[in-house]
Amino acid sequence: MAISSRSAVAIHALTMLARWSERTLTSAEIADSLESNPVLVRRILGSLRDAGLVESTEGRGGGWTLARAPRAITLHDAYAAVETGPVLTGHAHPPSRECEVGRNIQALLETEFREAEQAMEERLGRTTIAHLVQRVLDRERELDLQR
Template sequence: MGISSRSAVAIHALTMLARWREHTLTSGDIADSLDSNPVLVRRILGTLRDAGLVQSTEGRGGGWTLARAPRAITLYDAYAAVETGPVLAGHAHPPSAECEVGRNIQALLEAEFRAAEQALEHRLGRTTIAHLVRQVLAKERELGLQR
């Protein structure tokens, strides 16, 4: 299984919640920014809530907020909350033991794929949601559009 769009949606939602931290946002607010469906956003937010990254309040004026400071949430936190299984997977069926490549490839690929996963974890772990908010604001200033 590869990385789905869930990671991008989760990171987008977390960045919005951090950007407008003084407000509670609804799944509809976030869905509008994603040009997506609020039901999809609610599913992702529910998974992020289960991971302790966001919290929700019910009722009038309710919605979603961050459960931790933006500087304490990494992209890897978001990825790990919403993605299941490894990014890179081996053969669905064991290769032939009669072939020299088949006998050896699975163990070789497992080592390579694990190293790639560790590199992904390390890279995503270096960037926080606070860093993305700063980048968003810098891009808006460049464009002369910051509110």
């Protein structure tokens, strides 16, 4: 099972937009920070725009900005905007009905996985983009003191 990186990309982009909120950022600038492709970043930003988290302006001087205050955007908002379906899923093929484990494991895993997803969503809902910006700035100050 591969875990998607879309949430990490979305949260990174939102944090950049919050950090440099006095101006718009281009998808290329965000992609440079991610060391990624601007096309991938534009796709993620498009999903964030559809969710009402960012806005874009076209033309000269255009780019991306936050649509809401950083304190009003949670990590769960970013996750929900870009992820489709649950992170944890059951068997790709139905297990054997002839085996007692096979007959019962899917129902048991559904409960466990659903509760795990709920816990993850609750945790992501406690952290805002504003929190991450502050933590980035704090870590930068620590790094400056170490240099």
